[in-house]
Amino acid sequence: MLPEPDPALCSDLAADLAAAGYTAEALRGAWGDAADDAIARGLRAPADRALAERDDPVAVLGRLLMLGMPQSEASVSRSLPRTGPDGLERLGLASVEGGQVRPLAVVRPQSYADAEAPDGGSSWWIASDLDEAALGGPLPEDHVLGVGGASLTLAALQLPTPAARGLDIGAGCGIQALRARRSVGHVVATDISPRALGFTRLNALLNGVDAIETRLGSLFEPVAGERFDRIVSNPPFVITPRVGDVPAYEYRDGGMEGDDVVAAFVRGVGDHLEPGGIAQLLGNWETRAGTPGLDRVREWVAASPVPLDAWVVERESLDPLSYAELWVRDGGTLPGTPGFARLIDAWLDDFTAREVTEVGFGYVLLRRPASGEPTLSRFESLHQALPGDGLGRHLADALAAHDRLTALDDAGFAASVLVVAPDVTEARHHVPGQEDPTVIELRQGGGFGRALGVDPALAALVGACDGDLPAGVLIDAIAQLLGADAAALRADLLPRVRELTFTGFLRFA
Incomplete structure (x- = not known):
């Protein structure tokens, strides 16, 4: 310690x-x-x-x-x-x-991108335990991890909008608590490791960050009966065989079977969110006995005693062997060294026992509705490379757009004035010698870097959204140009334009 x-x-x-x-x-x-x-x-x-x-x-x-x-x-x-x-x-x-x-x-x-900072970036000094290169061998089970790719991902995902009280579950070296304090007034950081909390306190002092309180315990035990406006967690979600000769690293193994740590978080977080409060976490989920991982996450959300809005994005998936190799190597046991094959077999036996054929990794955003029933239920796979930074701002903008869209019926939405987001481009693909394109594609330079094919009517509408005329007026004009029925075209286009507005291709003027 x-x-x-x-x-x-x-x-x-x-x-x-x-x-x-x-x-x-x-x-x-x-x-x-x-x-x-x-x-x-x-x-x-x-x-x-x-x-x-x-x-x-x-x-x-x-x-x-x-x-x-x-x-x-x-x-x-x-x-x-x-x-x-x-x-x-x-x-x-x-x-x-x-x-x-x-x-x-x-x-x-540790430098990191921060769209809210004046120069678009910030930096910290982060203390943590020696890695396997410095130790010259496998990590001890109480190892406190420094800043890795997953840590930076979650830090970038955190919403930059202000909040009064936050919670960081599984704080580790404290990077998420540090990031949360940029927009949250007071942060409680919890962990099962006293050594990890020591690093959290050290790093807060080293970087001149106040109002971070540390508490020892697992998941929600240290905050029983308390609620927060913002909860963030990079939990110990790594799926680890529950057998005695497999190292149980505190920084990645929550001590539960399979993906139960993430399931427990999703089912239990609603009780600790204030109305309107938001939780964000990273996690793994198993595809079991033919049930896709995202469908299982949907079941966890549905099992929450507190109804929740949910937006879950699967960023990648691995077969059991690839997953086992990834985490055996992460612990410092490399191919050709004693124990490597035995550890791989332990992982594969564990997956076989639960009929696991795939393990997904991704982002989970949950929100306790401020009033009424949940209105957001979105579970999607986005495995493409991300174009850049600013995901936290993108998520905040998408939630704000969703709330505004939910409050508008079709007539109200048709009366809204929209503009094309500045990062959106259009690509048209032609067969040589033909005037009309065979494919029209809209591409997003920010956010999740989405790309989608659109038909000429939707492309025309997006191209006309310059902040001048309402969407309904534009649709009527396009219907006249195409010789189409205006009512039918509205019924076709408005749901798709809602989707483009949520995903950030279009914005309310």
Whole structure:
């Protein structure tokens, strides 16, 4: 367990790191793009080799705090003049012996996209446990994970709209709580690991973020009877065999069978949401005995005692063998090493016992309706590459559009004025020698990067949405040009235009 972090010492360390220019950009510049990418694959040698004999603060701190390599006490003293080796030791981040500073944790600069920030980005310093490259072997079961791809994904998904009170379940190193505090007034961060909560408190102090409260416990136990405006969770959703010789990593294994951790969250979160409150999480779900994973998630939502709006997006799916290989490797056991084949067999046996043929991964957004019954039930697979950042803003805009659309009947919607979103483009495909296109496609440059084929009438309507005339007037004009019945064309186009408005191709003027 980490010692309780001293606020003044954390402030000194932050000042030292800032003065040293210890940023992700500086490190990438020091050892190059190839070595930086190799670090993500667990290879430290290219970065260490690129630094060679350099002894400036960026090189010293890069080796010590990024790569997890011991450094001389003298060089650390020069690089961290306020904190010193003794300060790192008091924070539980290093040990000092025989003139050497040996890291016990990493403190890595983490840049991230933030559409709400003035320059479109922000950065943190995030402390976490040493990874398998620094340890030289598999991770201990109480390992506290740093910032990975899933962490950044969920941070980017968080809604940027303001809220009073938030909850981060399974806080780990605290990145989601830090992100939530950018728009939420007070955040409660929970975890089953005292060490993880220690890192959460340390990282909050290191980054000068207040109003993050930590509590020990599983799922909703630490907040029994409480409600929140915003709940976020990157839960320990990794499906792990429940047998004794398979490591149960706290950061990824919730101790339940199959996808029961995610199911428990979905079924139980409604009781902890204020009316209008929103929960967001990442998760895995199994396709079992022919029942698709998304259909099983739909059943979990329906089983909630509190009715919920739901928007679930499956981003990828893996067969059982690929899933097993992914997570066996993640724990530091590689092909050809002792135990690899045994662990793979344990995973496959576990999946076979439940008749699992596929495992999906994706995003879950749940909302407790402010009043009345749920109006949003959307379960979709979107496996294409995402075009960029700003997903949190996209989700917030989609929810606002949905609420406005729900309040409008067809006559009201037809009277609405719409505009094409600035990231939308149109592609037309022609057979050589023919004037009319065979395919008309609308493409979205932001959001989920959707692309869809449209017919000439819908393409004409989208092209005419310039914020001037109501949609109904435009449809009537298009019907006249096409020689079509205006009422029939309205009945055909309005539901599809509603969908385009929800998904962000069109916006209310």
